[in-house]
Amino acid sequence: MLSDVADLLACPLCRGDLTLQERALRCPAGHSFDVARQGYAALQAGAAATGTADTAAMVAARAAFLDAGHYAPLAAALAGLAFGTVLDAGAGTGHHLAAALGGGAADRGLALDLSKYAMRRAARAHPRIGAVVADLWRGLPVRDAAVDTVYDVFAPRNAPEFRRVLRPGGRLLVATPTEAHLAELVRPLGMLSVDGRKAERLAETFAGTFRLESADLVTMPLRLTAEEAATLVGMTPSAHHVPEEELRERVAALGPRIDATAQVRVAVYLPER
Structure with missing residues (x-):
């Protein structure tokens, strides 16, 4: 709920502290942001690039696939590393x-995403989650040194802002797909492949801001029905590139049961001193 995380939030227009007053977040300068009836707030400075946000269909597909437990080992690996107040960017x-909030050392969570459809779901994913629509490429609507853990799971990486919002002793957890991730499905289903330079580009992104503390691979064998495979594609950026009818035809050609392997690198980064 936003009441649990309001003390973490900053006005996206003037950076003043926000407080929750009835059904709105307000700062001392008089800027006000309404809380939607679904429980989230939109904290954006000016027009955002909403064309890059996940659509309602993509969010529904993600909810269906993740709730079925296919990526449970990834969620558990992240939860085992999280502590205190967690910001999921x-x-x-x-x-x-x-x-993370369901067990372990995490106390409360702040969810940020550009998609209002995603934030509608996040707002009710757990009683201690506050959900905010925000553009990760801009200044995060979060106070300085406000959180203990930052999650970045298959998401844009704004290193300077992540560093700003982390408290001393905090950590950044970054989950990225490896080249082996869903490799069995990439060509037959027309999915986007993973950049072979991803690890190198990550190092460039965090150079001078964060240092790599550790990294482990989470490998998840998948045995999917045709419907689950289509749902998996539908929750990814590949959904923008493969028409639904064509996707169904491609999935059907693979047979009733489809084997694949999801592989994700989970890295722990600590702020540079």
Whole structure:
């Protein structure tokens, strides 16, 4: 709920502290942001690039696939590393954040995402999650040194802002697909492949801001029905590139049961001193 995380929030227009007053977040300068009836607030400075946000169909597909437990080992790996107040940057449905709050050392969570459809779901994913629509490429609507853990799971990486919002002793957890991720499905289903330079580009992104503390691979064998495989594609950016009818035909050609392997690198980064 937003009442649990309001003390973490900053006005996207003037950076003043926000407080929750009835059905709105307000700062001392008089800027006000309504809380939607679904429980989330939109904190954006000016027009955002909403064309890059997940659609309602993508969010529904993600909810269906994750709630079925296919990526449970990833959620557990992240939860085992999270502590204190957790900010999930690019939280989607709030699935991974809810897992962190359901057990372990995480106390409360703030979900940020550009998609209002995602934040509608995140707002009810767990009682201790507050959900906010925000553009990760801009200044995050979060106070300085406000959180203990930052999640970045398959999401944009704004290193300077992540560093700003982390408290001393905090950590950044970054989950990225490896080249082996869903490799069995990439060509037959027309999915986007993983950039072979991803690890190198990550190092460039965090150079001078964060240092790599550790990294582990989470490998998840998948045995999917045709419907589950179509749902998996539908929750990814590949959904923009493969028409639904064509996707159904491609999935059907693979047979009633489809084997694949999801592989994700979970890295722990600590702020540079």
